[in-house]
Amino acid sequence: xxxxxxxxxxxxxxxxxxxxxxxxxxxxxxxxxxxxxxxxxxxxxxxxxxxxxxxxxxxxxxxxxxxxxxxxxxxxxxxxxxxxxxxxxxxxxxxxxxxxxxxxxxxxxxxxxxxxxxxxxxxxxxxxxxxxxxxxxxxxxxxxxxxxxxxxxxxxxxxxxxxxxxxxxxxxxxxxxxxxxxxxxxxxxxxxxxxxxxxxxxxxxxxxxxxxxxxxxxxxxxxxxxxxxxxxxxxxxxxxxxxxxxxxxxxxxxxxxxxxxxxxxxxxxxxxxxxxxxxxxxxxxxxxxxxxxxxxxxxxxxxxxxxxxxxxxxxxxxxxxxxxxxxxxxxxxxxxxxxxxxxxxxx
Amino acid sequence: xxxxxxxxxxxxxxxxxxxxxxxxxxxxxxxxxxxxxxxxxxxxxxxxxxxxxxxxxxxxxxxxxxxxxxxxxxxxxxxxxxxxxxxxxxxxxxxxxxxxxxxxxxxxxxxxxxxxxxxxxxxxxxxxxxxxxxxxxxxxxxxxxxxxxxxxxxxxxxxxxxxxxxxxxxxxxxxxxxxxxxxxxxxxxxxxxxxxxxxxxxxxxxxxxxxxxxxxxxxxxxxxxxxxxxxxxxxxxxxxxxxxxxxxxxxxxxxxxxxxxxxxxxxxxxxxxxxxxxxxxxxxxxxxxxxxxxxxxxxxxxxxxxxxxxxxxxxxxxxxxxxxxxxxxxxxxxxxxxxxxxxxxxx
DNA sequence: GTGAAAGCGCTAACAC
DNA sequence: GTGTTAGCGCTTTCAC
Numbered sequence: 001x002x003x004x005x006x007x008x009x010x011x012x013x014x015x016x017x018x019x020x021x022x023x024x025x026x027x028x029x030x031x032x033x034x035x036x037x038x039x040x041x042x043x044x045x046x047x048x049x050x051x052x053x054x055x056x057x058x059x060x061x062x063x064x065x066x067x068x069x070x071x072x073x074x075x076x077x078x079x080x081x082x083x084x085x086x087x088x089x090x091x092x093x094x095x096x097x098x099x100x101x102x103x104x105x106x107x108x109x110x111x112x113x114x115x116x117x118x119x120x121x122x123x124x125x126x127x128x129x130x131x132x133x134x135x136x137x138x139x140x141x142x143x144x145x146x147x148x149x150x151x152x153x154x155x156x157x158x159x160x161x162x163x164x165x166x167x168x169x170x171x172x173x174x175x176x177x178x179x180x181x182x183x184x185x186x187x188x189x190x191x192x193x194x195x196x197x198x199x200x201x202x203x204x205x206x207x208x209x210x211x212x213x214x215x216x217x218x219x220x221x222x223x224x225x226x227x228x229x230x231x232x233x234x235x236x237x238x239x240x241x242x243x244x245x246x247x248x249x250x251x252x253x254x255x256x257x258x259x260x261x262x263x264x265x266x267x268x269x270x271x272x273x274x275x276x277x278x279x280x281x282x283x284x285x286x287x288x289x290x291x292x293x294x295x296x297x298x299x300x301x302x303x304x305x306x307x308x309x310x311x312x313x314x315x316x317x318x319x320x321x322x323x324x325x326x327x328x329x330x331x332x333x334x335x336x337x338x339x340x341x342x343x344x345x346x347x
Numbered sequence: 348x349x350x351x352x353x354x355x356x357x358x359x360x361x362x363x364x365x366x367x368x369x370x371x372x373x374x375x376x377x378x379x380x381x382x383x384x385x386x387x388x389x390x391x392x393x394x395x396x397x398x399x400x401x402x403x404x405x406x407x408x409x410x411x412x413x414x415x416x417x418x419x420x421x422x423x424x425x426x427x428x429x430x431x432x433x434x435x436x437x438x439x440x441x442x443x444x445x446x447x448x449x450x451x452x453x454x455x456x457x458x459x460x461x462x463x464x465x466x467x468x469x470x471x472x473x474x475x476x477x478x479x480x481x482x483x484x485x486x487x488x489x490x491x492x493x494x495x496x497x498x499x500x501x502x503x504x505x506x507x508x509x510x511x512x513x514x515x516x517x518x519x520x521x522x523x524x525x526x527x528x529x530x531x532x533x534x535x536x537x538x539x540x541x542x543x544x545x546x547x548x549x550x551x552x553x554x555x556x557x558x559x560x561x562x563x564x565x566x567x568x569x570x571x572x573x574x575x576x577x578x579x580x581x582x583x584x585x586x587x588x589x590x591x592x593x594x595x596x597x598x599x600x601x602x603x604x605x606x607x608x609x610x611x612x613x614x615x616x617x618x619x620x621x622x623x624x625x626x627x628x629x630x631x632x633x634x635x636x637x638x639x640x641x642x643x644x645x646x647x648x649x650x651x652x653x654x655x656x657x658x659x660x661x662x663x664x665x666x667x668x669x670x671x672x673x674x675x676x677x678x679x680x681x682x683x684x685x686x687x688x689x690x691x692x693x694x
Numbered sequence: 695g696t697g698a699a700a701g702c703g704c705t706a707a708c709a710c
Numbered sequence: 711g712t713g714t715t716a717g718c719g720c721t722t723t724c725a726c
Contacts, residue, residue, distance in 0.1 A: 004473060006719055017697045022721065030695045047466065049473035053409065054719035056400040057702045061721095078439040078653070081432070081636050088434055091454065092425040104453055104475070107438065119394065126351060126396035128451070289428050293640035306425070353703055364713045369705060377711045401703035404718045408705095 005046045014042035025050055052104070056129055061320060063103050065313055066130035067094055068121070068139050071109035082260070085288035086136075086305055093306030094134065097313040105313065106130070110139065112201075117144050125152065132156060132316030134309065135167070138201045155319040157312035159305075160204050162329070168315045169329040170308045174204045177301045177334045178211030178255065181283045184336060185253040186219055189345035190281060192226065194251035196240035196261050198285075199231040208257050208285065226251055230261045237264025245272060252345045253281035259288050262298055266341070277343030287337055296340030304332045352393045361389035372397055399451070403476055408667060410450050412660055413477035414441055415468070415486050418456035429607070432635035433483075433652055440653030441481065444660040452660065453477070457486065459548075464491050472499065479503060479663030481656065482514070485548045502666040504659035506652075507551050509676070515662045516676040517655045521551045524648045524681045525558030525602065528630045531683060532600040533566055536692035537628060539573065541598035543587040543608050545632075546578040555604050555632065573598055577608050584611025592619060599692045600628035606635050609645055613688070624690030634684055643687030651679045 007025075011018045016035060023031050024039040031039075042048075056062040067090060077084030087107070094105040106128060110120050125133075133156040139145050140158035149156040150166040157168040185193050195212045198205030209227065216222035228243045230236040237260060244251055245268070256262035262284030266276060274280050276296055284291055287300035311330050319326055354372075358365045363382060370378050371386040378386075389395075403409040414437060424431030434454070441452040453475060457467050472480075480503040486492050487505035496503045497513040504515040532540050542559045545552030556574065563569035575590045577583040584607060591598055592615070603609035609631030613623060621627050623643055631638055634647035658677050666673055 004476075004719095008719080018720085019697060019722095020695090023696085026721085032695065035695085047469060047473075049470045051476060051719060052474050053400040053403040053476060054702095055721075057404050057704085057718085058720035059702085059722070062400065075439065078435050081634075081639065084435055085428070087438065088425050088431055091434065092422065095454065095456070102474075104455075106451055106453065107442065108451075109442070122394060123396045126394075127399050127449075129351075129398060129400060287428075290636060290640050292428065293637050295642050351703095355703080365703095366705085366713060367711090370712085373705085379711065382711085398703060401718095402705075404702085404720090405704035406706075406718085 004051075005048050007048070007050065009046055010039065010042045010048050013046060014039045061131050062129045064128050064130045065094065065098055065103055065105045065132050065134060065316055066124060066128055067105055067107050067134040067136070067309070068110050068124075068145070069107070069136050070138060071111040072113070074109055082290065085286075089305035090134075090136070090309045093309035093311075094313045097310040098317070101317050103131070103313070103317055105134075110145075112138055112142060117142065118148055121145055121148060125154070130154070131320040132313075134312045134316070135159060135161075137161070137204060138199075141203045155316050157316055159308050159312055160202070162207065162331075163203060164329075168312060168319075168326070170312045170315075171204070171329075171331060172304055172308065172334040173331050174207035175211035175214070177285070177336075178208040179215045180211075180336055181255050181285075181301055182212045182215035184338075185255070185281060185283065185342070186215065186221065188253070188281065188342065190251075190253040191221055191345065192223075192249055192251040192253070193221065194226045194228065194241075194244040194254040196228055196230040196237060196244075196254065196256045196265065198257035202232075205257060212255055230257060232258050232260060234260045234264045237261030238268050241265040241268040245269070252279070253283075253342075255283045255285075257285050259284045259286045259291050259298070259300065262291065262300070262341075263294055266294060266298070276341050279346055281342040281345075283336075283342060292339075294341075299339045299342040300337050302335045302337050304334060307332045351398075352395050354395070354397065356393055357386065357389045357395050360393060361386045408478050409476045411475055411477045412441065412445055412450055412452045412479050412481060412663055413471060413475055414452055414454050414481040414483070414656070415457050415471075415492070416454070416483050417485060418458040419460070421456055429637065432633075436652035437481075437483070437656045440656035440658075441660045444657040445664070448664050450478070450660070450664055452481075457492075459485055459489060464489065465495055468492055468495060472501070477501070478667040479660075481659045481663070482506060482508075484508070484551060485546075488550045502663050504663055506655050506659055507549070509554065509678075510550060511676075515659060515666075515673070517659045517662075518551070518676075518678060519651055519655065519681040520678050521554035522558035522561070524632070524683075525555040526562045527558075527683055528602050528632075528648055529559045529562035531685075532602070532628060532630065532689070533562065533568065535600070535628065535689065537598075537600040538568055538692065539570075539596055539598040539600070540568065541573045541575065541588075541591040541601040543575055543577040543584060543591075543601065543603045543612065545604035545608075549579075552604060559602055577604060579605050579607060581607045581611045584608030585615050588612040588615040592616070599626070600630075600689070602630045602632075604632050606631045606633045606638050606645070606647065609638065609647070609688075610641055613641060613645070623688050626693055628689040628692075630683075630689060639686075641688075646686045646689040647684050649682045649684050651681060654679045 098105045137160040140161035228240040230240045284298045284300040287302040291298040445452045484507040487508035509518045575587040577587045631647040634649040638645040
């Protein structure tokens with residue numbers, strides 16, 4: 001069990017000082033091409049890879065990005081077995097982007113509701129010393145967390161948040177997405193279009209509602225009775241759909257603020273003997289894998305989670321590398337995936 | 348942006364030496380209860396959390412576990428949007444277990460087919476210095492990887508592998524699971540039971556086939572024509588089911604070695620006008636979220652990925668902590684989840 | 695352009 | 711039981 005190869009071994013092999021090797025690794029200036037080549041050859045020959053821990057100790061970077069997700073909601077998704085595509089997409093976007101620069105992304109769960117969020121987060125920061133933090137809803141808009149990060153001067157990204165303020169705000173245009181969804185239904189001839197909102201804890205819930213309301217108002221179709229509150233859970237979707245169907249003039253189409261609630265709406269509608277999309281059209285938000293397997297498969301707004309996370313990671317790494325003039329916010333394009341849950345309004 | 352609080356600060360606050368604080372943190376011996384309490388008070392007061400990087404540098408532990416997954420298959424699952432519950436369940440099981448002991452799990456992708464697997468893995472080991480490595484299929488049985496780990500004397504766990512050898516072998520009893528599935532179908536009166544195998548690259552594929560064959564042979568029902576090769580992909584499932592239905596005496600029930608292939612079998616059967624489960628019963632392996640949303644929902648063997656990963660993490664951490672007499676293998680219980688894709692054999 | 699020295703925050707080994 | 715010393719593998723700062 002031989003000792004690991006260190007920067008020293010490389011320096012000896014290349015016949016240069018330890019410091020020169022460090023310069024080559026870090027793409028630093030002041031190394032002659034010839035020396036650089038020799039060092040790189042030694043690195044390749046010995047199969048050297050710098051130790052993250054040592055780099056963190058010596059220098060000012062840890063090559064670690066910390067991604068924080070809501071504990072309850074994430075664990076609930078995992079145990080319910082309903083699939084948490086969110087985490088997968090974050091890993092894909094974040095991990096792959098990190099790998100391009102020798103970074104790693106560490107995934108951690110934090111309890112938003114807890115009174116000691118700050119302590120939890122501070123603990124993770126102290127243990128890991130990340131170069132940047134990626135916040136996801138609802139953490140993205142939690143001042144307890146964002147203020148802490150700001151005070152520490154630690155770069156961070158707020159995914160799914162469009163609020164101005166410290167940290168990079170990376171989001172899709174939720175309002176525009178809801179507008180697009182509603183407009184599509186209007187184009188299909190629908191005049192009574194219901195909306196099931198997301199949880200108040202998420203800023204994007206309001207944005208989605210606004211976009212929907214906008215689109216309807218533009219055509220004189222808005223009616224507050226068509227808006228029913230949800231909290232992203234299946235149960236709240238059932239309740240919402242039930243309430244909408246109980247209206248004197250029930251909707252012929254519904255936009256649900258996430259997939260679970262859309263699936264719930266589908267279930268309730270089917271239970272009432274309604275055919276989808278003949279009697280009722282449904283558009284959902286997020287487009288996690290499960291909506292492809294419902295009957296019929298749901299038309300949905302695809303939330304670009306992987307792309308948002310990749311953007312976040314990219315900006316954080318560049319910020320840490322000293323790059324300046326980085327955009328403080330980014331809107332990542334979404335798309336409307338038309339499947340079989342939408343059709344012309346009934347005659 | 349104040350300096351982080353270090354072990355020194357705690358030592359000063361508690362009026363003891365730095366080393367005593369270290370002893371308290373590490374639950375070491377030789378600290379009087381009174382001193383220990385004073386140190387803990389100082390830790391709480393200052394909100395101290397030890398730095399992982401520093402612990403790694405000074406000591407012999409990094410408090411990091413490395414989980415290695417197959418690159419192609421994982422990315423394919425992520426991009427196809429068909430849901431890779433595997434990763435989620437690993438995170439849930441591994442991360443939560445790690446957290447109990449102050450560990451972190453780092454998730455990494457490695458290309459099994461690449462000629463430089465060893466270099467890839469060695470690079471990750473050098474960078475991270477993990478205290479243990481969690482291997483998943485097909486890495487679990489890749490000698491290029493297991494030998495490397497063994498040479499380094501690094502504790503590792505092979506998930507889904509029952510092969511004896513170095514490293515902890517954590518698996519479910521794949522043969523028994525297949526036996527249970529086949530027996531259930533036999534109990535339902537089926538006499539012609541097909542089987543779609545998994546990829547040869549996975550040792551568990553053979554185990555599942557063996558269990559199935561066992562059960563059928565015990566009742567004199569085994570017929571090699573009923574076994575058709577698959578590779579875990581949807582396409583191979585379609586091909587396999589098509590082949591089975593083309594038999595002179597087609598099966599009235601099918602066991603597929605994973606969910607994708609079972610879903611493919613369902614699709615093909617529906618295409619032929621067969622009703623599930625009236626004309627054909629289907630049992631799948633793995634029980635990822637999607638099988639709950641097919642029509643009908645599939646009866647499936649649930650693979651306890653979270654539990655296996657938790658076990659793996661637990662054993663690795665204990666091994667690193669110097670615990671001895673740990674079991675070299677562990678069989679984690681599976682279960683047969685009966686849904687609507689199984690029923691009595693047609694008359 | 696290159697090298698030498700100091701130090702990051704801890705733990706291991708040993709002294710007291 | 712507790713303190714002291716050395717050193718982990720790097721980067722930073724500064725000298726040449």
